[in-house]
Amino acid sequence: MSHSIFIEQLTPDGDVLHRSKITHLPITIGRAYDNDIILDDPHTAAHHAQLELNQLDELIITDLGSHNGITHANTREHFFVVNGDKTYRLGHTRLRIRTADYQVAAEVTDLTNHRWEGLLPALTGVVLLLITGLVSTWLADLNQGTLSKYLLELVSVLGFALGWSGIWALFSRLFTGHARFGRHLFIASAGLAFLELWEHVSGLISYAFSWEFLTTFSSHPVIFICAIVLYFHMLTAGNKRPGKLKIYLLALAILGSVITMTKEYQASNHLADELYMSRIYPPVVRISRDHSLEEFMTDMQRLKEKVDEERKENPEKDDDDAKPDVPADLPVAPEESEKK
């Protein structure tokens, strides 16, 4: 057997911790120093396993009578025919064994924009923030405020974004050794700008089409936008499992939405954050049709059933039982019926 064999010790996540090249067989694996591969795992035996070729010329890994044994996919066997794609667990040690002729996966397209680092995204973020800040302050500035008001608003928004991105840059630095502050600043700024944009767009759409739910359930899109921003921050900070991260963040966002709705429901008996659409826009925005006063009054009549259902008749008796008692004792009822 002239082929080289590579024995890789993996982390539970599948990253290679240590790789050893073997040129002769058989070899032994274990804690003792006379092994070819020495493990530092107290859950392995002194001589735990042996790697050899069987009569069919297959590479096999055999248990040398250890206490914890060799398992693959939680099944313990005395020996396994080695497969380069599989991981074998010896105690707490995960091993992957590949020969030199193992076919590696195809090269992955590099989607990372390596130019989009540093000053460029940082500046873009700052510009986005300034535009968003100025537009929103201007829209809300009904008393024709002074320049200082605008400056104060911008400084506070910018301060928040810088602080936020700073914390993420610190995480990135800790996990990947690379701060990527510019990118984090861009992600934060884009998130804020998108939130602002969404507020106006959703308001306009809901007013135009009379889709009240777009503004009355305002907090849920915000929660999901925040989850997306977190996703990009975490990806930038070195998360290697975007698939799992997506699921976690989606679950978190759904949980946030459910909590918000529960809170609203307990306080107001409505799931929405607001009772009604309070946005008013210029008449040109309107697309939905007008309703007549009669239609509106018919809708109002329908509410009666709803509120009557909500009415709780306390420990009080039903009206039908109570009424016959009343006139006998108190001549209130006869007089009232006269007035009617």
Next chain:
Amino acid sequence: MSFPYRLLTPALALAVSLSLPSLAETTPPLPSSAAQQLYASAQQDLLQLRVLLKNGNSQSSVGSGFLIGNSNLMVTNFHVVSQIALEPETYFGEYKDTSGKSGAIELLAVDVLHDLAIVRIDRAGSGFFKVPHATAGTAQPALVTLNQGQHLYSLGNPLDLGFTISEGTYNGISARGFSDQLMFTGPVNAGMSGGPNVTADGQVAGVNVAHRRDGELVSFLVPVRYVQALLARVTGDMKPPTDFKPIIGEQLLEHQAVMVDKLLEKPFSIKDLGPYRVPVRESEQVRCWGNTDSSAKKAYTIATINCSMEAAIFVSGEMQTGHISMHHKYAHNKKLNAMQFAQLATNMFSSQVYSTAKSDTITPAACTENFIKHNNISLRALVCAEAYHKFKELYDFTLITASTDDSEKSLQSMINIQGVSYSNGMKLINQFLQGIDRSSETDTEIKADPDNLINTNATDASDIELNNIDPNKNKPDPMEDAQ
């Protein structure tokens, strides 16, 4: 030589400080001999009434009352005993007389609209307070006639300090409510509620009920004729009703019918706000006032008209009903961009209506909203309805509208209706919506019309203080320790 002057200064200051209060208080005259005599003969039949928590025996509300003739019937205000009427499982009542003796009370009849109640106690009156009455359905005997300026005397136990008599004058009938109240210019303080008000010769003129917080000595009495009417319906040995809620509900339902009929007996009057026309109701019961904010510095002007009924019906501490108010706000753009003006309209339109799931009185709101077009105007309208848990057939309504036909002008209107039947609520809201319009001519700018609007400070029912003591409202809550 300077010595006498030094002495003189503090002496003068003392004299001034002593004499000033007596000089200032010219309105309540010094107690006359009439008051002395009245108190001496009335005190046996004058009582204090306490509402206590069954659990813990601590007091929840305190008022006054008086025994009628030689009977065991005591008259007081409904608001003094409302907790007993609505939550008999939690509260009970007790009387205390001027000599300190106390005993149990039993609620026999209530008149929520006039704020009266009759309770039975375990002793009889000496016959001082006479309210002649015949049985219900027959002609009632004549009662005392009052002349403006006549001296009247209110008795009761103000602020739980002790029994007092205060002197004042009769000043006619206030027609602000849907039923008459007598205006009494004299002190009626919290705790005197339910106490009698008598003429100099001892005839009952009315029952102390309320005073205006924003005025001086402006107090109100329930006319004795309502006491007479209520007394005609009870006897000293009758069996008290088991549950007062249906009785109160029926009285409220009857009242709202009268109230809405009166409000709608003629169509709403129409006022101009810019190019818009808005409905208002001005009558003895509903007062309107207007306001325009058009300072040159501002980028927009806002004109408002608010109309509100001054009287409301007290049902419990958490629930006043039988009240209607209307509000119109007209914003006109001067310097803002159309999107900024839209933001202003949004700010005005938002957070006006709420729904609560935590009230024991009303249900959460059920609402419907839409764009509507009628007459010459298109509107965004929202209407919410809430039902009363304890009183069938009674509802609260809120309607808010915002005009949607102009990017430079915004008319926003609101009507708040408390304690009416569903059909009456629909009727009022329909009439109100019908009244909102825009003048067809394309005129530029008409100022808010301040004619006929009373430019005083806004007053509404919340300024009228009922005269029983509710320690929960005034003190930092002594109940907490007891529980």
